[in-house]
Amino acid sequence: MSTLQLRPLSRSVPNATRPKTFSSTCRPRIHTRGNTTKAAKAPANPSASQAQTQAEETLPWQEYLAIRKRKRRWETALTIPTTIGGFMGGISYFGTMEMDPNKPIFNIDPMFVYGAATLGCAGFGYLIGPVIGSSIWRMTHRRAMKLIEKRDKEFHQHIVKNRVDPTRQSATNPVPDYYGEKIGSLHDYRQWLRDQAKFRRKASGFLSED
Numbered sequence: 741m742s743t744l745q746l747r748p749l750s751r752s753v754p755n756a757t758r759p760k761t762f763s764s765t766c767r768p769r770i771h772t773r774g775n776t777t778k779a780a781k782a783p784a785n786p787s788a789s790q791a792q793t794q795a796e797e798t799l800p801w802q803e804y805l806a807i808r809k810r811k812r813r814w815e816t817a818l819t820i821p822t823t824i825g826g827f828m829g830g831i832s833y834f835g836t837m838e839m840d841p842n843k844p845i846f847n848i849d850p851m852f853v854y855g856a857a858t859l860g861c862a863g864f865g866y867l868i869g870p871v872i873g874s875s876i877w878r879m880t881h882r883r884a885m886k887l888i889e890k891r892d893k894e895f896h897q898h899i900v901k902n903r904v905d906p907t908r909q910s911a912t913n914p915v916p917d918y919y920g921e922k923i924g925s926l927h928d929y930r931q932w933l934r935d936q937a938k939f940r941r942k943a944s945g946f947l948s949e950d
Contacts, residue, residue: 826865
């Protein structure tokens with residue numbers, strides 16, 4: 741009888757002590773959820789990224805005008821030594837040449853010819869100074885040159901659109917800064933616009949001449 745009673749117990753024990761496999765079935769579900777969340781985060785908005793890069797690559801007008809003002813200072817600063825250097829070079833070259841009053845150059849006294857040539861050397865130095873200054877300035881601003889050149893085109897368009905007609909100028913009403921070279925800030929630009937409007941009113945006869 742004891743053996744007959746133990747048989748059903750031996751069959752029921754493995755069923756009662758059989759381990760459950762919840763952990764093995766749950767793990768793949770967790771991984772699949774993680775993959776879906778990663779896949780949802782993967783796609784990005786290309787238009788938003790492009791707009792952000794365009795905003796970062798735009799040079800503010802105030803900063804651009806300040807850079808433009810510093811560029812003009814570079815050109816002016818280099819004009820002075822190049823003018824002096826050209827004048828001294830002309831003196832050192834033409835001053836040592838022999839001058840014979842009996843042998844005129846183009847029927848002109850050689851002294852006047854050499855003097856004019858010396859002044860021509862000084863004028864050449866005056867003209868070449870801004871070119872050298874601009875070249876040095878561009879070498880020191882290589883990284884931002886694309887943004888600066890882009891603003892240069894836009895600034896030139898604003899100047900051409902708002903500047904006055906130079907054919908209407910007179911001795912008492914000259915053209916106020918036709919190329920906008922003196923503009924170095926937003927305040928200067930607004931003043932430039934007011935000067936252009938004043939010129940138009942004065943040229944039309946609505947404002948009495950000083």
